[in-house]
Amino acid sequence: MSEQVSRRDFLKLAGLGAATTAVLTGCGPASRYVTREPYQQMPEYNLVGVSTYYATTCRECAVGCGLVVRTYQGRAIKVEGNANHPLNLGKTCARGQATLHGLYNPDRVTDPIKKSRGDFAGENINWDDAIQVVADALKNNQPNEIAFLLGTSSDHLFDLVTDLANSAGVNAPVRFGALSMFESRATLSKAAENLFGQAGMPWFDVANAQTVFSFGANFLETWLSPLSYTRGFANFRKATETKLRGRMVQFEARMSATGAKADEWIAVKPGTEAMVILAIGKLVAEIKGGSVPRIFSSVDPLEVASQADVKLEALQHLAEMFATSNAVAIPGGPALGQSNGLAVAEAVLALNVLAGNVGKAGGMYISALAPNQSEYHRPASAQEMQAFVDRMKNGEIKVLFVHGVNLVFELPNAIGFKEALSNVGQVISFGTFPDETAVEADYVLPDHHGLEGWGYQRVTTGTDLPVLSGAQPVVSPYYNTRSTVDVLITAAGLAGGAFASALPFADEVEFLENKVTALMSESSGSFSATDNAAFMAYFQQYGGWWKNVDAKVSPSGSTAFSRNISAEQAKFAGEGEFFFVPFVSPTLGEAGANKPWLQELPDPTTTVMWTTWIEINPETAHHLHLENDEVVRVISEAGEIEVPVYMYPAIRPDTVAIPFGQGHTAYGRYAQNRGANPADLLGLHFNEAGDLAFAGMKVRIEKTGKFKPVSRNESRMGVYGEDLGGEEH
Amino acid sequence: MLKKIFNWLMQPIGLIAVGIVLLSVFSAAVYGISLTQQTPPQPIEFPHQTHVQFGIQCLYCHPGAAKGPAAGIPSQAKCWACHNQIEKTATSELLVPLKDAVLNGESIQWVPVAIVPDFVQFNHRAHVAAGKNCEDCHGDMSRMGIAENPQVMNMGWCLDCHIETAGEDQEKLIKLVDCGTCHY
Numbered sequence: 001m002s003e004q005v006s007r008r009d010f011l012k013l014a015g016l017g018a019a020t021t022a023v024l025t026g027c028g029p030a031s032r033y034v035t036r037e038p039y040q041q042m043p044e045y046n047l048v049g050v051s052t053y054y055a056t057t058c059r060e061c062a063v064g065c066g067l068v069v070r071t072y073q074g075r076a077i078k079v080e081g082n083a084n085h086p087l088n089l090g091k092t093c094a095r096g097q098a099t100l101h102g103l104y105n106p107d108r109v110t111d112p113i114k115k116s117r118g119d120f121a122g123e124n125i126n127w128d129d130a131i132q133v134v135a136d137a138l139k140n141n142q143p144n145e146i147a148f149l150l151g152t153s154s155d156h157l158f159d160l161v162t163d164l165a166n167s168a169g170v171n172a173p174v175r176f177g178a179l180s181m182f183e184s185r186a187t188l189s190k191a192a193e194n195l196f197g198q199a200g201m202p203w204f205d206v207a208n209a210q211t212v213f214s215f216g217a218n219f220l221e222t223w224l225s226p227l228s229y230t231r232g233f234a235n236f237r238k239a240t241e242t243k244l245r246g247r248m249v250q251f252e253a254r255m256s257a258t259g260a261k262a263d264e265w266i267a268v269k270p271g272t273e274a275m276v277i278l279a280i281g282k283l284v285a286e287i288k289g290g291s292v293p294r295i296f297s298s299v300d301p302l303e304v305a306s307q308a309d310v311k312l313e314a315l316q317h318l319a320e321m322f323a324t325s326n327a328v329a330i331p332g333g334p335a336l337g338q339s340n341g342l343a344v345a346e347a348v349l350a351l352n353v354l355a356g357n358v359g360k361a362g363g364m365y366i367s368a369l370a371p372n373q374s375e376y377h378r379p380a381s382a383q384e385m386q387a388f389v390d391r392m393k394n395g396e397i398k399v400l401f402v403h404g405v406n407l408v409f410e411l412p413n414a415i416g417f418k419e420a421l422s423n424v425g426q427v428i429s430f431g432t433f434p435d436e437t438a439v440e441a442d443y444v445l446p447d448h449h450g451l452e453g454w455g456y457q458r459v460t461t462g463t464d465l466p467v468l469s470g471a472q473p474v475v476s477p478y479y480n481t482r483s484t485v486d487v488l489i490t491a492a493g494l495a496g497g498a499f500a501s502a503l504p505f506a507d508e509v510e511f512l513e514n515k516v517t518a519l520m521s522e523s524s525g526s527f528s529a530t531d532n533a534a535f536m537a538y539f540q541q542y543g544g545w546w547k548n549v550d551a552k553v554s555p556s557g558s559t560a561f562s563r564n565i566s567a568e569q570a571k572f573a574g575e576g577e578f579f580f581v582p583f584v585s586p587t588l589g590e591a592g593a594n595k596p597w598l599q600e601l602p603d604p605t606t607t608v609m610w611t612t613w614i615e616i617n618p619e620t621a622h623h624l625h626l627e628n629d630e631v632v633r634v635i636s637e638a639g640e641i642e643v644p645v646y647m648y649p650a651i652r653p654d655t656v657a658i659p660f661g662q663g664h665t666a667y668g669r670y671a672q673n674r675g676a677n678p679a680d681l682l683g684l685h686f687n688e689a690g691d692l693a694f695a696g697m698k699v700r701i702e703k704t705g706k707f708k709p710v711s712r713n714e715s716r717m718g719v720y721g722e723d724l725g726g727e728e729h
Numbered sequence: 730m731l732k733k734i735f736n737w738l739m740q741p742i743g744l745i746a747v748g749i750v751l752l753s754v755f756s757a758a759v760y761g762i763s764l765t766q767q768t769p770p771q772p773i774e775f776p777h778q779t780h781v782q783f784g785i786q787c788l789y790c791h792p793g794a795a796k797g798p799a800a801g802i803p804s805q806a807k808c809w810a811c812h813n814q815i816e817k818t819a820t821s822e823l824l825v826p827l828k829d830a831v832l833n834g835e836s837i838q839w840v841p842v843a844i845v846p847d848f849v850q851f852n853h854r855a856h857v858a859a860g861k862n863c864e865d866c867h868g869d870m871s872r873m874g875i876a877e878n879p880q881v882m883n884m885g886w887c888l889d890c891h892i893e894t895a896g897e898d899q900e901k902l903i904k905l906v907d908c909g910t911c912h913y
Contacts, residue, residue, distance in 0.1 A: 005731045036836040039804040040831075049799025 010129040026254055032469070035666045039074060041486045048073075054474040055543030056080050057457050059104075059450030060095040061179055061589060062152030064223050064457035064469040066543040067096060067413075074452050076103055076475050081227075082543045086463045088227045094587060094601055098310075101595035102449055103475070107668030108447035109434055110479040117427070117442065120434045120666065127482055130445050134487060135494035137399045137426055143169035143498075147388075151404025152379050153175040154455040154471065156512060159372075160503065161487050164492065167502030171397075178410035178590035178660065179677070181692055183223055183675055184336035186381035191331070191345035191687035192366060195353070195563060196555035198255040200366035200376045201461045202349065203552060206232035208362035210325035212248040213280075213318070215273055215348055215696060217332025220258040221604075222587035224332075225462030233261070247325075249318060251276065252333065254581045254615060254657040255650035257604035266318070267652045270579040271570035272308035273335040276315070277347040277625055278567050283319030288354075292560040295350050307569065309652075327355050334581050334695035338570035341687035343572045347565050352557075359554025368631050369550035370458030371468045371519055383690035392420035399426045402539070403447065408436035409664060410590055412593070412682035414690065416636040420635065430484040433594060445483040448473070453483055454508050456516065456544070468519070468552045468581045470544040483508050512536075516545070573685050573693075574637040576700035578620075581657040582678040589663030593671035603659065607713035608644055612675030615648035615657040616701075624701065628716065631706040634658070638683040641676040644708040656699065768877045769840045774825045787863045793815040794863070796855040802839050805831050842878045843867060849911050859894065887911070 051070045058079075066085025070078040079097050083090030092615065102108075108216045112130040114538050115122025122443035138146060148161045150173045160174040193199040194287070206212055206219070206229060219229040234697070236246035241575075250259035251273065259265050270278050299602070321327070331348035338344070349364070369376065385695045391397055400421070411417045421427055429441035439442045447453065451474050459467035485506055485508040492499035492533040505511040509526025516539050517532045519525065526546045529535040537546055572579065584590065585603065592598040599610050606613065614634060616626065630645050634656070642659060651657055663677025685693040737743045741750035780790075788794060809831045812818040818828060830837045843866070845851050856866075864870065868879035880886055888906060895902035904910065 005735060009735060010731075034841060036802050036841050037836040037838055039806075039832060039837060041806045042804040047797045048793035048801025050797045567845040670904070 010461075014298065015238050022034070022209060025101050033172060035122050037073075039284075039506060050076075052448055053201060055470070056451065056474055057154075057455070057469040057471040057543065058092065058096045058099060059153050059455075059457075059471070060099050060592070061222070062457070062460070063462065064153075064175060064459040064467070065092060065096060065227055066469055067099075068543070069094065069451060069474040071474055074475060076100060078359070082424045085468070085469065085543055086465045086467055087225070088461050088468060089231065091227050091231070093227055094508060095589055097706040098592065098595040098597040099451060101597050103451050103478075105433065105594060105668060106668075107430060107482070107594065108292065108449070108479060109444055110440070112446065112480070112482075113444045114443065115442065117421070117440050118442075120227065121344070122444075123268050127480070127487075130443065130482075131487055131491050132494065132500060133443055134401075134428065134445070134491035137428065137499075138168075138170075138491060138495040138499050141398045141413070141425075144171060145396065145398035146170040146401075147391075147399070148173040148401045148403070149388075149407060150402075152180060152693040153457055154403060154456045155516065156176050156455040157403060157485055157695070158331045159515060160488060160511060163250060164488070164499065164502045168492075168498040174384070174409070176405055177379055179378040179584060181382055181410070181659065182694065184341055184687070184689070184691040185378045185687040185689060186384075187336045187341050187345050187691045188331070188533050189376060189378050191349050192555065194342075195346055195349045195560040196358075196557060197559070198366060198368070198553070200369075200553065200555075201378075202327050203365045203367040203461050204229075204330045205362050205365065206246075206328065206330075207235035208235060208243075208326070209328040209357075210243060210246055211321055211327035211485060212236065212246060212360065213322060213327065213329040213351075214250050214258065214262070215277065215329065215331050215344065216250075216252045216256075216335035217330040218256045218258045218583065218586070219330065219332065220261060221256065222584045222589055223258075225460075228462035246296050247321065249321070249561065253579060253652045253655040254334075254583070254648075255605065256583060257334070257586050258349075258603055260650070262430060264309060264318075265650070266310060266314065269307070269309040269652070270334070270581070271338060271572060273339075273570075274340050274343045274347050274565065275299055275304045275309045275567040275569070276310065277329070277344065277351055278565065279315055280319050280322060281351050283316060283352055284351070286321040287319060287323040288468045293350075293354065295561045295563055295565055296305055296354070298440070299567045306568075321698065322351075322355065326357065328352060328357055328363050331357070334583070336687070337692060337694040338696045339572075339685060339687055339693050340566065340568065340570040341691060341693065342689045343470045343565050343567075344553060345689075346563060350565065354561040358557045366553040366555050367461035368464060368466045368553070370460070371522065371545065371547060372515065373458055374392075375468075381690035382412070382415070382684075382685075382692035383686045385417075386415055386684060388414055389417050392417075392424055395423050397424050399428070400424045401428050402429065402437055402441065403430040406431075406435040406437045406591065406667070408440060408677070409667070409677065411679070412638065412694075413677075413680045430487070432481070433668055436665055439666045445484070446479070447484040448477050448481050451483070454485075454512055456512070462642035464550040464552050465546045465548065467485075467546040468516070468544055470516070470542075471573045472537045472540045474548070485511060519545055522547065568692075570696055572696055572698045573683050573697040576636065576698040577654070578699050578701065579652075579655040579695075580634075580636065580649075580681065580697040581655055582660050582682070583657060585659040587626055588659075590661065593662055593664055594668040596670050599670055599674075602713040606648065608646060609711050609713070610644050610674065611708075611710055612659060612678075612702075613710055614643045615645040615646050615651050615652050617653040617655075618649055620653045620656075621647050624703075626695060626701075626703065629707050629709050631704045633702040633704050634681060635700050635702065636681040636683065637679040638697075640681050641678065642704060642706075643676050644710050646712075656701065756794065769842065771840055772837050774823055774875055776874045777870040777876060778873055787870070793859050797854055798850075798852045800853050802841075842876045843882060845882055845905050850913055851911065856863050 028709030051072050058067050063086040068082045069076050081088045081090040081092040105381040111124040113122040114125050147637045165172045189199045239245040248262040249264040250262035253270045278299040279301040285292040329351045331345045335344045350365045408418050414669050427441040428443045429438040430447045433440035455471040457469045471496050489503045492503040524547050527538045543688045626645050658678040662675025790803040793799050809891035819822050891905040895905050
């Protein structure tokens, strides 16, 4: 072609084209396409063109990280961590960053709604009528027929409802969250109680340890306090003059993103964790010399090695590693969500006692209690939720208020929460979003988004200091929403009697001031003030109040070895041939599916976005004649779901795994009808502490003949014999 | 293929076609450029000259110019502070949008006329502090109704003034023409 058109002519033609393009596109002034929307009333302290920053607390999960939110002309535009906050020291996770997508979510509930169940559409009502509905519900029912189901955030609402329960006799609020279910919080605290005589949230000082053995704990993803554990992990990996770079071993059947960071991955057979830990304990005790404590003496390492599918040499090498360095063992994840989960947790804590690290740097502690807290409080376990649902089924609950938790989605289907709602006379949701639970409510009285509201959150674990993290509005509410605390205070006033005297506050801010200024008399605070107004102003400015005192508890392990821990294998429910490991999506968590930033964020191990997948070992897939993206039906004793296959080499061939976080039937345009919910597969089996044995199921897999291409970031070319043609389905 | 097109273009009819295309591109460009020179329509036909004639200082409504990067557009509350005491506010057709916006609590969507691209970090305060008057860049508002932009705010225009301001002072010149002064 170049022989026919001269270079000169070609350049002329190209130049003409470029000039035309430039003229046609380049002339429009940008000013014509933008508008400026000034404040209607500008706050006095604001300056046009200069951002204002507010300290508040993240509400995306219950951890209570401090945030500093940049606002511009009354709009929140960027979330960062609060550098002064002792828990997260200026860092945030992806979910914290994406809280803006909740604030600006196009599917938010904008007005109070009166509706029929099963459908979100209804008629908008005004707030006076809505509050009257709440007041009537309080007044016209017996107090013991009124119940509150609350999420794990925020604590100030929990305290308000607790006050209401104590004074007016309504049922004490029940708190639940899928995250705490998958963290098996009841098991952790029960194990601490059994071994140390003290219930509480164990805290593992990863930063100062030399060796970390994690038995399924996904502490770099969603577990308990991922930001502070991640910081601890970073320091753990750093060699200093006094310590070597730390070494980590992860024991789990399916390699999590945390497991991917470990030096060694030990894919123990699901259900054998307890015996593996006890065997390691026995070997460690032998290496250390002296008599083997009775708690470890019952196991035979050789027998364990064959049952757990681990080589005896590996166990010996691990025991050597554990015995000869400053080691800490962490229990968590699927290892606790089994029928013998409590035994696993106790065995791990006993291993720490054996290592002699309890209450020492690089070891384990019981977490500090938050400032305005006298004893450890944990969310309800799945078994307690089942008892609550049974009360609903029996018609003992006439009015149910729901805030901050999407129970229809987060509880296993088998528990029958949705069906039990039909026996509850009136369901009032305070949902900010049109989630599955709000769909089943009679009224939706939307609370503000977390960035529009007041509050505080107690930090349960993750720092040495007792921290009360403070929240304040960073923007004025965008819609006709109202704070649930305000709604309850006003409604209690209208209901009169014991309700009015239980909540003698003018509004939420007065309530908050009442609770927060009670800390003024405490010593060693992060700040002090002599009058309430100044104390509250500092509380807002610093994003909370904390005591500059190391308050983590060093429990006594003296009686720990007198426990009897069964080394038996866990029992698995169902007939299938595969162990089933559901895990919380590290990117979505339990409520992130309606935020496009999180949907678009690739999963750290598989790089999959926007959907649910099932992880199957390539060997197994080959054996079953399954291909990538082939949709399979996963069947358990409790139900079945359909998900596309992702061939994942880092999982045992006898195990399959599905992330939890998608599969919504409501919850807005980004979440709805996307993926599947593995909670539908979970049967009602509990461990000894009452936590759900979510990893105690066996499942079957059937081919459906359908294909569903999974969007993923990684290239598949050259993997398992695939080429570009392999992608065409 | 390309050769064929070239041959066709060399014919009289091809030349005419090229002429027509060039002409239409040229007129479209002229029209586009002329559009940029017109004052954009505003939600309220705001008469600057009237306000200036009443002796209201620029900084009364645009106080940000002396304090920070953006001069700012006054909030409706500021407009209303005077206008709700003025009889004409109730009667004038031109003021209906203001009245509606204030009473309904809605924002007025103004169209900015003097803006620079996002990669320019313009700050009013430095210019006011250096003794520049508003009219030096924005023109004489006592003769303008709806705000117009009297010049093309491009880099050459900025630099002309920066160089002139620096005068003989070499150190100042370096500061004022450094890329990082405006692009950071």
